[in-house]
Amino acid sequence: MREPILEVIDISYSYKTERGPIPVLKDISFKVYQREFVSIVAPTGTGKTTLLRIIAGLRRPDSGKVLLMGEEVKAPTPKLAMIFQDFALFPWLTALENVELALLHRRDLSKEVRREVARKYLALVGLEGFENYYPRELSGGMKQRVAIARALAAQPVVLLMDEPFANLDAITAEGLRAEIYDMVFHEESTVKAVVMVSHNLEEVVELSDRVLVLGGRPARVIAEVDIKLPRPRNTRDPEFQDYLDRLYSLLSMSLKV
Amino acid sequence: MALSSIISVIITAILATLATFGRVALTIILSIVLGWFLGYAAARNGLFERVFLAVVQTMEAVPVITFFPLVLLFFVRGIGGYLGTELAVDFLVFTAVVWNIWIGEYESIKTAPQSLEDVAEMFRLGFWGKFRRLYIPVTMPRIAGNVLVSFADALFYIVVSEVITLGTTTYSVFGIGALIAYWTGRGEWLNALVGLGVLVALVTTVVFGVLRPFVNWAVRYSYDPFMEITRTRVRRLIVTRRVRTFVARNLKYVRRIVAVEDAIMPVFIRATSYAVRHRLTIRPRPRGVLTARERYVSASLLIAVAAWFIYVVYSTWRTTWVPIVIDVYMHGMLYLYYLGLDWLRVGVVTLASIMTAIPVSYLMAMNRRAEAILLPILEDLASIPASAYLPLITIPFTTYLAKILGIHAALELLVFIVAYLSTAWYVIYNMYVGVKTIPRSLWDVADNLRLSRWQKLRKLVIPGAMPATITGLASTVGSTWGGLEVAEYIQGINGHVYMVSGYTALMDYYTAVGNVVGLEAMSLILAINVILLSVFVWRKLFQLARERYRLEGAITL
Numbered sequence: 001m002r003e004p005i006l007e008v009i010d011i012s013y014s015y016k017t018e019r020g021p022i023p024v025l026k027d028i029s030f031k032v033y034q035r036e037f038v039s040i041v042a043p044t045g046t047g048k049t050t051l052l053r054i055i056a057g058l059r060r061p062d063s064g065k066v067l068l069m070g071e072e073v074k075a076p077t078p079k080l081a082m083i084f085q086d087f088a089l090f091p092w093l094t095a096l097e098n099v100e101l102a103l104l105h106r107r108d109l110s111k112e113v114r115r116e117v118a119r120k121y122l123a124l125v126g127l128e129g130f131e132n133y134y135p136r137e138l139s140g141g142m143k144q145r146v147a148i149a150r151a152l153a154a155q156p157v158v159l160l161m162d163e164p165f166a167n168l169d170a171i172t173a174e175g176l177r178a179e180i181y182d183m184v185f186h187e188e189s190t191v192k193a194v195v196m197v198s199h200n201l202e203e204v205v206e207l208s209d210r211v212l213v214l215g216g217r218p219a220r221v222i223a224e225v226d227i228k229l230p231r232p233r234n235t236r237d238p239e240f241q242d243y244l245d246r247l248y249s250l251l252s253m254s255l256k257v
Numbered sequence: 258m259a260l261s262s263i264i265s266v267i268i269t270a271i272l273a274t275l276a277t278f279g280r281v282a283l284t285i286i287l288s289i290v291l292g293w294f295l296g297y298a299a300a301r302n303g304l305f306e307r308v309f310l311a312v313v314q315t316m317e318a319v320p321v322i323t324f325f326p327l328v329l330l331f332f333v334r335g336i337g338g339y340l341g342t343e344l345a346v347d348f349l350v351f352t353a354v355v356w357n358i359w360i361g362e363y364e365s366i367k368t369a370p371q372s373l374e375d376v377a378e379m380f381r382l383g384f385w386g387k388f389r390r391l392y393i394p395v396t397m398p399r400i401a402g403n404v405l406v407s408f409a410d411a412l413f414y415i416v417v418s419e420v421i422t423l424g425t426t427t428y429s430v431f432g433i434g435a436l437i438a439y440w441t442g443r444g445e446w447l448n449a450l451v452g453l454g455v456l457v458a459l460v461t462t463v464v465f466g467v468l469r470p471f472v473n474w475a476v477r478y479s480y481d482p483f484m485e486i487t488r489t490r491v492r493r494l495i496v497t498r499r500v501r502t503f504v505a506r507n508l509k510y511v512r513r514i515v516a517v518e519d520a521i522m523p524v525f526i527r528a529t530s531y532a533v534r535h536r537l538t539i540r541p542r543p544r545g546v547l548t549a550r551e552r553y554v555s556a557s558l559l560i561a562v563a564a565w566f567i568y569v570v571y572s573t574w575r576t577t578w579v580p581i582v583i584d585v586y587m588h589g590m591l592y593l594y595y596l597g598l599d600w601l602r603v604g605v606v607t608l609a610s611i612m613t614a615i616p617v618s619y620l621m622a623m624n625r626r627a628e629a630i631l632l633p634i635l636e637d638l639a640s641i642p643a644s645a646y647l648p649l650i651t652i653p654f655t656t657y658l659a660k661i662l663g664i665h666a667a668l669e670l671l672v673f674i675v676a677y678l679s680t681a682w683y684v685i686y687n688m689y690v691g692v693k694t695i696p697r698s699l700w701d702v703a704d705n706l707r708l709s710r711w712q713k714l715r716k717l718v719i720p721g722a723m724p725a726t727i728t729g730l731a732s733t734v735g736s737t738w739g740g741l742e743v744a745e746y747i748q749g750i751n752g753h754v755y756m757v758s759g760y761t762a763l764m765d766y767y768t769a770v771g772n773v774v775g776l777e778a779m780s781l782i783l784a785i786n787v788i789l790l791s792v793f794v795w796r797k798l799f800q801l802a803r804e805r806y807r808l809e810g811a812i813t814l
């Protein structure tokens with residue numbers, strides 16, 4: 001058996017509020033292997049973002065642990081770079097400076113080198129020439145491209161994506177979806193695996209090798225589906241539609257759990 | 258008068274104004290810098306947060322004059338000399354501007370977007386990195402939203418406080434307020450007028466040369482990820498073909514939005530409306546839950562702070578503590594009566610301001626031309642402190658009008674006018690911001706339903722502008738008190754003293770005759786009165802505004 005890149009072991013989590021704890025996640029476990037694109041689907045409010053933030057080390061779980069290449073994740077690290085639903089671009093920094101953020105912790109690099117690297121990644125996502133634009137001067141799709149460039153510039157081992165297309169208009173989202181797989185797994189990329197969270201089944205089937213369905217309250221993994229379709233995938237393919245149907249029925253089941 | 262002497266007057270006035278501006282800048286910057294650390298600490302630590310909020314929210318509504326005895330005793334008498342007076346002046350101004358700034362900074366840091374904090378953690382920016390790249394920048398839009406009011410407020414109090422007369426001794430520092438007072442006191446009207454002219458010119462320069470560009474720069478800092486492009490310049494030629502098509506696709510649409518956005522929202526208004534909206538709509542992330550032990554610690558901490566505060570007051574006043582009680586016992590009813598009179602004045606002035614604000618803001622919102630002319634005037638007028646031109650406008654009231662109306666009515670009118678002038682701009686401004694934030698679609702609906710002008714005013718403009726107006730009310734009342742403070746008791750013209758029956762007049766009088774005991778007693782009563790008001794009235798009103806605003810959820814830009 002291959003060694004897993006990322007291991008999520010028995011994660012449970014509840015939010016502590018004034019009115020007592022609200023359990024959100026219960027005993028979530030899964031493994032992600034080399035060059036795998038894994039998606040987690042669930043309706044809004046299930047706890048997908050929470051799970052992703054726990055994996056990223058941004059929150060400590062109540063119990064369970066996350067292993068990255070066999071080592072426990074105890075604090076946030078650039079090796080687990082995350083892309084956020086709201087793009088999370090600093091409005092007071094230009095596109096280039098936003099990407100440079102990912103390199104600031106690399107004390108071994110000089111300012112000029114950092115700048116060069118950042119430029120390279122912006123070019124990779126197709127934003128050459130937009131280095132000095134502020135986020136508010138960019139369209140939604142361009143903002144998400146900057147966010148992707150920033151995450152990749154951190155040279156992560158695992159890329160975590162929280163509903164990366166949810167806030168883009170349909171046409172822009174479609175365009176970016178078609179490109180993202182190649183951006184993430186380009187020849188020199190350090191990314192060994194991707195975990196994406198979504199509630200849009202079409203994008204999930206288009207991109208993933210494997211899909212986990214979460215459901216219930218607190219949420220657990222209620223189903224796991226391997227998607228064995230050759231890439232690039234065609235949404236009008238009957239097999240594609242079969243996968244969609246299957247996931248739809250699983251998801252509606254998850255609402256009843 | 259010889260030309261050379263006019264020039265020397267102008268130069269003196271310029272230097273004095275610069276000294277005054279220096280004080281204003283120093284105090285505001287100090288408040289801002291302190292606020293970053295305190296706001297950060299409060300946003301981080303649930304214990305500190307509760308104490309911080311309790312103190313700041315209460316202090317926000319306390320009129321500056323309340324701090325007067327403290328300042329006299331601690332700085333003017335305690336430290337003494339020019340330095341003591343200088344610190345006294347700066348401290349008074351500090352108490353006028355600091356609370357608003359701190360609340361803004363705290364709320365901004367508290368509501369810093371979670372995802373940005375996550376990014377900072379993920380890329381290991383470290384404490385200073387996070388501070389520099391995240392927590393300081395997030396406060397900028399709120400600081401910008403407050404900056405005009407802070408500047409105007411600070412200027413108002415600095416001009417008043419540059420001369421402090423206690424008994425037979427006069428303490429003063431070099432500044433335009435002191436200078437104008439000195440000239441009017443000696444009957445050198447021309448000089449006083451020139452000084453005022455210089456002040457007006459320099460205020461205008463600062464408002465349009467410094468504050469406007471600052472605000473323009475700072476509104477860029479607001480986090481609104483889903484707002485589409487507002488402005489784009491192509492900074493240099495873009496070369497590769499791939500990029501060119503990409504740009505062409507996006508840019509056409511970019512340009513269209515730019516033009517519209519700039520036309521509908523003048524920059525100060527955008528900043529202020531951001532501040533109002535932020536204050537009303539933020540739903541701070543759930544506070545850190547306190548364990549039982551922490552709750553005890555925070556309660557005892559709060560008690561400790563209160564006890565310390567009381568001790569400080571007590572110890573500075575120790576020698577006069579018994580006399581204060583006796584004073585309150587003897588004159589208590591008189592004080593309460595005067596307090597009532599002053600609240601009545603505050604009420605009348607506020608009402609009058611609202612009555613003028615409604616038509617003016619309506620006119621500005623409906624008529625582009627009126628807006629373009631009135632808005633800059635308003636911004637400028639708001640910043641010229643009534644306290645500076647007070648000595649000059651006093652003259653007709655104590656001479657000509659006093660003969661016609663009788664001295665009492667004339668002075669009462671003067672008090673009303675000065676208090677109104679210190680208040681009305683802010684009320685108009687706040688209300689106008691409120692009107693501007695009513696969404697276009699509601700105006701369209703009103704037109705579509707063919708509502709009459711009057712109906713639009715009643716159904717759309719007034720309710721739409723109320724939340725913003727109410728939010729501003731606590732601080733506009735502070736300005737009204739400031740107006741009363743300067744106008745109820747006027748000293749030094751032809752050596753005469755003019756006063757009306759009022760609370761601040763009596764406080765001023767006590768200061769002038771050096772009755773520190775009475776002053777302390779009155780300041781204590783005022784403080785208690787205002788704290789009670791803040792707890793029982795302002796917070797309720799603010800809550801109401803907030804709920805109202807949320808109900809009308811449509812009111813966003």
Ligand SMILES: Nc1ncnc2c1ncn2[C@@H]1O[C@H](COP(=O)(O)OP(=O)(O)O)[C@@H](O)[C@H]1O
Binds near residue numbers: 050
């Ligand atoms: N800071 C918080 N405090 C309390 N409850 C929270 C907090 N953040 C999220 N929740 C609750 O946890 C649940 C999961 O949230 P989230 O992970 O954002 O879901 P998703 O990303 O799937 O939409 C939601 O029901 C939400 O109300």
Ligand SMILES: [Mg+2]
Binds near residue numbers: 048049050085162
């Ligand atoms: Mg989410």
